[in-house]
Amino acid sequence: MAATPSTMLPLGTKLPDFELPDTVTGAQISSSAFAGKPLVVAFICNHCPFVIHIREGLAAFGRFCDESGVGMIAISSNDVAHYPQDGPERMRDEARAAGYTFPYLYDESQDVARALHAACTPDLYLFDGAGALVYRGQFDDSRPSNGKPVTGADLRAAVAAVLAGGKPSPVQAASIGCNIKWKRSDP
Numbered sequence: 001m002a003a004t005p006s007t008m009l010p011l012g013t014k015l016p017d018f019e020l021p022d023t024v025t026g027a028q029i030s031s032s033a034f035a036g037k038p039l040v041v042a043f044i045c046n047h048c049p050f051v052i053h054i055r056e057g058l059a060a061f062g063r064f065c066d067e068s069g070v071g072m073i074a075i076s077s078n079d080v081a082h083y084p085q086d087g088p089e090r091m092r093d094e095a096r097a098a099g100y101t102f103p104y105l106y107d108e109s110q111d112v113a114r115a116l117h118a119a120c121t122p123d124l125y126l127f128d129g130a131g132a133l134v135y136r137g138q139f140d141d142s143r144p145s146n147g148k149p150v151t152g153a154d155l156r157a158a159v160a161a162v163l164a165g166g167k168p169s170p171v172q173a174a175s176i177g178c179n180i181k182w183k184r185s186d187p
Contacts (some may be wrong), residue, residue, distance in 0.1 A: 005120065006176075009117045023095065023106050025103070040061075043077060043113060048121040068163060124139055
Protein backbone atom coordinates (compact mmCIF):
# COMPACT_ATOMS: atom_id res chain seq x y z
CA MET A 1 0.00 0.00 0.00
CA ALA A 2 1.33 3.44 -0.89
CA ALA A 3 1.97 5.78 2.01
CA THR A 4 1.94 9.57 1.94
CA PRO A 5 3.41 11.61 4.82
CA SER A 6 1.78 14.70 6.27
CA THR A 7 3.28 18.04 5.22
CA MET A 8 4.00 19.19 8.78
CA LEU A 9 2.36 22.61 8.56
CA PRO A 10 4.38 25.20 10.55
CA LEU A 11 3.58 25.36 14.24
CA GLY A 12 1.76 28.57 15.14
CA THR A 13 -0.39 28.49 11.98
CA LYS A 14 -3.87 29.81 12.79
CA LEU A 15 -6.99 27.68 12.52
CA PRO A 16 -8.76 28.74 9.32
CA ASP A 17 -12.34 29.93 9.42
CA PHE A 18 -14.71 27.30 8.09
CA GLU A 19 -18.28 26.09 8.20
CA LEU A 20 -18.92 22.52 7.09
CA PRO A 21 -21.86 20.11 7.32
CA ASP A 22 -21.79 17.33 9.89
CA THR A 23 -22.78 14.20 8.01
CA VAL A 24 -24.32 12.64 11.14
CA THR A 25 -26.56 15.45 12.41
CA GLY A 26 -26.87 17.62 9.30
CA ALA A 27 -25.86 20.67 11.36
CA GLN A 28 -23.40 23.23 10.05
CA ILE A 29 -20.27 23.22 12.23
CA SER A 30 -18.19 26.38 12.33
CA SER A 31 -14.62 26.82 13.50
CA SER A 32 -15.89 29.66 15.69
CA ALA A 33 -17.82 27.10 17.78
CA PHE A 34 -14.48 26.02 19.25
CA ALA A 35 -13.16 29.48 20.14
CA GLY A 36 -11.31 29.53 23.44
CA LYS A 37 -10.73 25.79 23.73
CA PRO A 38 -8.29 23.29 22.24
CA LEU A 39 -9.42 21.62 19.03
CA VAL A 40 -8.27 18.40 17.37
CA VAL A 41 -8.85 18.28 13.61
CA ALA A 42 -8.50 14.83 12.02
CA PHE A 43 -8.57 14.39 8.26
CA ILE A 44 -9.86 10.87 7.70
CA CYS A 45 -11.89 8.91 5.18
CA ASN A 46 -13.88 5.69 5.15
CA HIS A 47 -11.76 3.46 2.94
CA CYS A 48 -8.12 4.18 3.88
CA PRO A 49 -6.42 1.17 5.53
CA PHE A 50 -4.39 3.53 7.76
CA VAL A 51 -7.60 5.10 9.10
CA ILE A 52 -9.31 1.72 9.43
CA HIS A 53 -6.28 0.57 11.44
CA ILE A 54 -6.74 3.34 14.07
CA ARG A 55 -10.56 3.48 13.87
CA GLU A 56 -11.23 2.02 17.31
CA GLY A 57 -8.45 4.10 18.90
CA LEU A 58 -9.76 7.24 17.22
CA ALA A 59 -13.25 6.61 18.60
CA ALA A 60 -11.77 6.14 22.11
CA PHE A 61 -9.70 9.30 21.66
CA GLY A 62 -12.88 11.20 20.76
CA ARG A 63 -14.45 10.10 24.04
CA PHE A 64 -11.27 11.20 25.87
CA CYS A 65 -11.56 14.63 24.22
CA ASP A 66 -15.23 14.87 25.26
CA GLU A 67 -14.31 14.06 28.87
CA SER A 68 -11.36 16.49 28.84
CA GLY A 69 -13.20 19.50 27.39
CA VAL A 70 -11.24 19.37 24.14
CA GLY A 71 -13.07 19.89 20.86
CA MET A 72 -12.62 17.31 18.15
CA ILE A 73 -13.81 17.06 14.58
CA ALA A 74 -13.03 14.73 11.71
CA ILE A 75 -13.11 15.94 8.12
CA SER A 76 -13.25 14.03 4.87
CA SER A 77 -12.10 16.05 1.88
CA ASN A 78 -11.86 13.26 -0.68
CA ASP A 79 -13.26 13.62 -4.20
CA VAL A 80 -16.50 11.65 -3.98
CA ALA A 81 -17.01 11.69 -7.76
CA HIS A 82 -14.07 9.27 -8.01
CA TYR A 83 -14.30 7.80 -4.48
CA PRO A 84 -18.04 7.46 -3.77
CA GLN A 85 -17.38 5.31 -0.69
CA ASP A 86 -16.22 8.55 1.00
CA GLY A 87 -19.48 10.42 0.33
CA PRO A 88 -21.58 12.04 3.07
CA GLU A 89 -24.15 9.24 3.43
CA ARG A 90 -21.45 6.62 3.86
CA MET A 91 -19.55 8.97 6.19
CA ARG A 92 -22.65 9.12 8.40
CA ASP A 93 -22.90 5.32 8.40
CA GLU A 94 -19.21 4.97 9.22
CA ALA A 95 -19.36 7.48 12.09
CA ARG A 96 -22.25 5.56 13.65
CA ALA A 97 -20.65 2.14 13.10
CA ALA A 98 -17.30 3.29 14.50
CA GLY A 99 -18.86 4.99 17.52
CA TYR A 100 -17.44 8.42 16.74
CA THR A 101 -18.75 10.98 19.24
CA PHE A 102 -17.25 13.90 17.31
CA PRO A 103 -18.68 15.57 14.20
CA TYR A 104 -17.62 13.97 10.90
CA LEU A 105 -17.59 16.89 8.47
CA TYR A 106 -17.67 16.89 4.69
CA ASP A 107 -15.28 19.33 2.97
CA GLU A 108 -16.78 19.14 -0.53
CA SER A 109 -14.81 22.15 -1.83
CA GLN A 110 -11.59 20.79 -0.30
CA ASP A 111 -10.88 24.34 0.93
CA VAL A 112 -10.22 23.35 4.54
CA ALA A 113 -7.85 20.57 3.48
CA ARG A 114 -5.99 23.04 1.26
CA ALA A 115 -5.85 25.69 4.00
CA LEU A 116 -4.22 23.20 6.39
CA HIS A 117 -2.04 21.58 3.70
CA ALA A 118 -3.57 18.21 4.58
CA ALA A 119 -1.85 15.49 2.60
CA CYS A 120 -3.01 12.15 3.95
CA THR A 121 -5.55 10.25 5.96
CA PRO A 122 -5.15 10.30 8.85
CA ASP A 123 -3.64 13.79 9.07
CA LEU A 124 -3.98 15.17 12.60
CA TYR A 125 -3.78 18.70 13.99
CA LEU A 126 -4.13 20.19 17.47
CA PHE A 127 -4.90 23.88 17.93
CA ASP A 128 -4.67 25.55 21.33
CA GLY A 129 -7.40 27.71 22.86
CA ALA A 130 -6.08 30.72 20.94
CA GLY A 131 -6.44 28.87 17.63
CA ALA A 132 -2.69 28.36 17.06
CA LEU A 133 -1.36 25.06 15.74
CA VAL A 134 0.66 23.32 18.45
CA TYR A 135 0.78 19.76 17.10
CA ARG A 136 0.59 18.11 13.71
CA GLY A 137 1.54 14.60 12.87
CA GLN A 138 0.87 11.02 13.81
CA PHE A 139 -1.67 9.50 16.17
CA ASP A 140 1.06 7.11 17.32
CA ASP A 141 3.72 4.95 15.66
CA SER A 142 1.38 2.03 14.91
CA ARG A 143 0.89 1.17 11.24
CA PRO A 144 -1.23 -1.55 9.61
CA SER A 145 1.81 -3.78 9.07
CA ASN A 146 4.15 -3.11 12.00
CA GLY A 147 2.38 -4.97 14.82
CA LYS A 148 2.59 -2.04 17.26
CA PRO A 149 -0.53 -1.35 19.33
CA VAL A 150 -2.76 1.62 18.53
CA THR A 151 -2.53 3.91 21.56
CA GLY A 152 -2.82 7.47 20.28
CA ALA A 153 0.22 8.20 22.45
CA ASP A 154 1.62 11.07 20.37
CA LEU A 155 -1.65 12.99 20.08
CA ARG A 156 -2.63 12.20 23.69
CA ALA A 157 0.71 13.61 24.92
CA ALA A 158 0.15 16.77 22.88
CA VAL A 159 -3.35 17.24 24.30
CA ALA A 160 -2.09 16.58 27.84
CA ALA A 161 0.58 19.27 27.43
CA VAL A 162 -2.01 21.82 26.27
CA LEU A 163 -4.42 20.91 29.07
CA ALA A 164 -1.57 21.39 31.56
CA GLY A 165 -1.04 24.92 30.23
CA GLY A 166 2.08 24.11 28.22
CA LYS A 167 3.01 23.30 24.67
CA PRO A 168 3.70 19.90 23.14
CA SER A 169 7.26 19.02 22.28
CA PRO A 170 8.21 20.60 18.94
CA VAL A 171 9.74 17.25 17.96
CA GLN A 172 6.79 15.69 16.15
CA ALA A 173 6.60 12.78 13.72
CA ALA A 174 4.69 13.05 10.46
CA SER A 175 1.56 11.01 10.01
CA ILE A 176 1.58 8.41 7.27
CA GLY A 177 -1.48 7.39 5.30
CA CYS A 178 -3.38 7.38 2.04
CA ASN A 179 -3.13 10.58 0.05
CA ILE A 180 -6.07 13.00 0.04
CA LYS A 181 -8.07 12.28 -3.13
CA TRP A 182 -8.01 15.68 -4.80
CA LYS A 183 -10.61 16.58 -7.40
CA ARG A 184 -9.52 16.15 -10.98
CA SER A 185 -10.63 18.10 -13.98
CA ASP A 186 -11.02 14.99 -16.17
CA PRO A 187 -14.41 13.24 -16.33
